[in-house]
Amino acid sequence: MAFIRTSRQILHPGSGFTLPEREVTPQAVYEDRRTLLKGLGLAAAAGTTTLLAQAEALAQQSGQATLVQRPGKLAALPATRSTTPGAYAMDKLTPYSDVTTYNNFYEFGTDKSDPAENAHTLKPRPWTLVIDGEVGKPQRLSLDDLLKLAPMEERIYRMRCVEGWSMVIPWVGYPLASLIKKAEPTGKAKYVEFVSLADPKQMPGVRSSVLDWPYVEGLRLDEALHPLTLMAFGLYGEVLPNQNGAPLRLVVPWKYGFKSAKSIVRIRLLEKPNTPSWVKAGPQEYGYFSNVNPKVDHPRWSQATERRIGDGGFFTPKKPTLMFNGYEAQVGQLYAGMDLRKFF
Amino acid sequence: MTAVSVRPSLLNAWLMKPWAKPLLWLLCAVPLVALCAAAATDQLGANPVDKFIKEMGEWSLRFLWLTLLVTPLRDIAGLPGLLKHRRALGVTAFAYALVHFLAYAWLDQGWRLDDIVADVIKRNFILVGFVALLLMLPLALTSFNAAIRAIGGRRWQVLHKLVYAVALLGLLHFYMKKAAKNDLAEVGVYAAILAVLLGWRVVRKGGVLAMLRVR
Numbered sequence: 001m002a003f004i005r006t007s008r009q010i011l012h013p014g015s016g017f018t019l020p021e022r023e024v025t026p027q028a029v030y031e032d033r034r035t036l037l038k039g040l041g042l043a044a045a046a047g048t049t050t051l052l053a054q055a056e057a058l059a060q061q062s063g064q065a066t067l068v069q070r071p072g073k074l075a076a077l078p079a080t081r082s083t084t085p086g087a088y089a090m091d092k093l094t095p096y097s098d099v100t101t102y103n104n105f106y107e108f109g110t111d112k113s114d115p116a117e118n119a120h121t122l123k124p125r126p127w128t129l130v131i132d133g134e135v136g137k138p139q140r141l142s143l144d145d146l147l148k149l150a151p152m153e154e155r156i157y158r159m160r161c162v163e164g165w166s167m168v169i170p171w172v173g174y175p176l177a178s179l180i181k182k183a184e185p186t187g188k189a190k191y192v193e194f195v196s197l198a199d200p201k202q203m204p205g206v207r208s209s210v211l212d213w214p215y216v217e218g219l220r221l222d223e224a225l226h227p228l229t230l231m232a233f234g235l236y237g238e239v240l241p242n243q244n245g246a247p248l249r250l251v252v253p254w255k256y257g258f259k260s261a262k263s264i265v266r267i268r269l270l271e272k273p274n275t276p277s278w279v280k281a282g283p284q285e286y287g288y289f290s291n292v293n294p295k296v297d298h299p300r301w302s303q304a305t306e307r308r309i310g311d312g313g314f315f316t317p318k319k320p321t322l323m324f325n326g327y328e329a330q331v332g333q334l335y336a337g338m339d340l341r342k343f344f
Numbered sequence: 345m346t347a348v349s350v351r352p353s354l355l356n357a358w359l360m361k362p363w364a365k366p367l368l369w370l371l372c373a374v375p376l377v378a379l380c381a382a383a384a385t386d387q388l389g390a391n392p393v394d395k396f397i398k399e400m401g402e403w404s405l406r407f408l409w410l411t412l413l414v415t416p417l418r419d420i421a422g423l424p425g426l427l428k429h430r431r432a433l434g435v436t437a438f439a440y441a442l443v444h445f446l447a448y449a450w451l452d453q454g455w456r457l458d459d460i461v462a463d464v465i466k467r468n469f470i471l472v473g474f475v476a477l478l479l480m481l482p483l484a485l486t487s488f489n490a491a492i493r494a495i496g497g498r499r500w501q502v503l504h505k506l507v508y509a510v511a512l513l514g515l516l517h518f519y520m521k522k523a524a525k526n527d528l529a530e531v532g533v534y535a536a537i538l539a540v541l542l543g544w545r546v547v548r549k550g551g552v553l554a555m556l557r558v559r
Binding site: 098100102104110111112113131163165208210211281282283297298299300301304307309310313314315317318 | 383384386389390391392393394396415451452456459462463466467468469520524525526527528529
């Protein structure tokens with residue numbers, strides 16, 4: 001790989017993507033991904049899975065191969081490697097088993113193992129997404145409509161939880177902007193609200209009053225339209241497992257994980273900001289923006305470092321947390337001139 | 345009814361056997377050994393350090409609650425033999441709290457002393473837990489016969505009333521940690537049990553002040 005070395009940082013040319021040298025994936029890991037790709041190609045050649053063959057064909061068409069190995073547990077979701085600056089982190093991937101068994105999804109319980117245990121009751125099909133509010137063309141889209149709306153991209157994002165742990169996840173989806181533009185926001189639209197499903201029949205956690213259901217999140221319109229803001233339908237080359245927010249979820253990689261609302265049923269364009277669920281639950285602890293920021297501590301957790309899940313063992317030290325989770329080059333200008341201690 | 349009256353005396357006899365104490369110490373070490381073995385064989389899930397620290401803290405609370413159960417159980421079930429085992433339970437509660445803190449200082453903070461000090465001062469829930477640990481220290485250090493003789497039984501009793509403060513601070517520490525994510529079901533169970541353990545004492549002694557008085 002042609003990296004240009006500066007004194008303390010490595011520049012990934014053409015991506016506007018800078019990271020300290022130690023954050024960059026060692027060559028060996030990158031080579032591994034290449035090997036996995038060959039494995040995929042072989043499987044397709046052997047005719048073992050037609051979906052794999054389709055994925056491979058699609059990848060070859062664009063000349064940008066999907067590098068991530070599929071676990072083969074759910075339906076394949078073919079995608080091409082994203083070319084958006086910053087959308088393809090070179091960090092070591094968090095294993096599929098960790099991504100799908102350790103996360104917060106309070107609709108299925110408060111323990112981080114609860115979603116994987118309880119989310120089998122969620123029915124991701126049929127699914128309807130409503131886009132309304134300050135829009136010229138309100139939308140009512142089925143999952144099939146949504147899947148066809150824009151080309152699927154594979155993106156590798158770091159995900160930083162407010163609790164002090166992080167993962168590196170290969171998502172499949174397309175920019176949220178593609179979806180929002182379809183509804184034609186009016187001149188009054190300045191903010192976006194995301195509403196998650198809250199069905200006590202499918203989600204046992206919704207019967208408890210731990211949060212004020214449904215779960216709602218919010219972004220400023222320029223954040224929502226940023227090319228890195230992803231509407232994800234899959235991970236690891238397959239459709240989303242229920243516990244990770246099937247059938248569609250938000251992924252905002254420079255914000256703490258809870259901003260990335262799961263199992264979304266409604267997107268509402270607004271003139272004024274809404275009150276996201278965690279801000280409502282604890283306004284001193286959770287802010288509207290919730291950008292990853294190692295210099296602004298949460299009252300219960302230091303945000304200076306993070307535990308990278310699936311990377312190293314029991315005695316591996318934590319990693320330093322990066323400003324905007326390492327996406328400062330791409331998103332820093334969204335917050336130019338803002339006091340990030342006040343607007344946390 | 346006769347079966348009920350026979351059983352305590354049999355239990356009492358067992359509690360007085362010479363092997364009862366070593367057996368209890370072994371039992372007290374089981375969670376620690378099991379968790380270390382699980383850590384060594386990568387059985388603690390996606391975030392093993394977090395899990396280990398959390399489990400150590402919870403086991404400390406459990407042993408502290410067991411320590412506080414000794415007196416009520418002795419009186420209600422008629423088991424005077426229990427009392428000589430209270431020390432093992434209390435010292436175990438301290439040992440788990442110490443491992444809980446050391447695991448945090450080492451595995452979570454990498455022994456960076458300035459970070460640990462900043463964390464303890466800045467984050468109320470860590471401060472509360474740290475104070476609870478500090479208050480346990482004099483109790484653990486006076487948990488052998490020579491120490492009791494040296495400071496005198498009455499003073500020892502006064503000193504060890506601190507255990508009530510330790511229990512309340514331990515519960516508060518747990519509550520504050522869980523409150524960040526509104527996850528309070530488990531804390532509620534611990535609080536309910538402690539309310540019974542302390543409530544029984546208050547009722548029996550006839551008031552909170554009476555409970556704290558040493559005759």
